[in-house]
Amino acid sequence: MGRFDRAEIEDALQHYDAVVANCSATRDWAPFADLFTEDVDYFEHAYGDLKGREAVREWIVATMAPFPQMRIVQDWVAYDEANDAAVFGVNNILELDGVEYGFPNYSRVIYAGGGLFSSQEDTYNPARDAPRVVGEWVKAGGKLLTKPLAMKYVFTR
Template identity: 25%
Template sequence: MPAFPRSELDEMVRRWLAENRRCEQIGDWRPLADMFTEDATYGWNVGPREDFMAVGREEIRDLALGQEMEGLDGWSYPYQKLIIDDREGEVVGFWKQQSDRTRPDGTAYEVPGIGGSWFRYGGDWMWCWQRDFFDFGNVSTLFMEMMNDGALSEGMLARIEKASSGQRRPGYYRQGETPAPIW
């Protein structure tokens, strides 16, 4: 991967963070797909047997930022730290997953542990790939707590029902069988 000027990567990150905040405010992450190359890939691991992968800008829009963000209205993903490697053209960002809902004791529902995204820059203010990482066990445990507390949105309840149907949803693959490698 060619090197990119640090100033260009800094500006790409600034644009990405601004668009993330805007998408959180409107409750629709799909516009972020415009910040990916047409042939970009976006994936993550979903536990010991399954991976997710969207291939191409439109799958990223429809699956990664549409289908996979359904029910997460009111959630925010504030970046805590960013590491920029201008020699490789890569960025790693560490974020939190926070709901706007609160527990009966007033504390926020937040996924414990570290979540993050690893990006490769493709030039022209677009990423050519993104890989997310998070603790699926912590996410599942928090959603179960929220379900038991009656704190899940209708959208998230509908999403869980779809996921529990036993039918493989678009973008999900057996581990190691994604159309683009996770690594």
């Protein structure tokens, strides 16, 4: 077992999901960064590695600006209690007229205590999934609010 019991990690992950849902509902993604410690290590395979809460805030706000209404819905979770971590699958969903356009993402977070996470790693294939799905959504009538942030395609892990 790690430093924290599973119930505490589960509670923090439920809070994480609630914050993400609220970010989508309000279209304000800045509070997402407050889920992490000030010195968080955030490994994002498409956009590069981020260090620190404010770097995560800047990145998530810019990344979500074209489609701030995107919902990120957790499909499953597995706990790695020995490492105070959780791995979960999500579906990134853009909805239009009751039709969902989505693509998968898998994330691993490490819990640091106090309801905060010290690390997150997102793993998915943005070159294949995101442009195709967002393109289908736009073709159906979805509207981007800004130009999407360029991906760096940094595969360092």
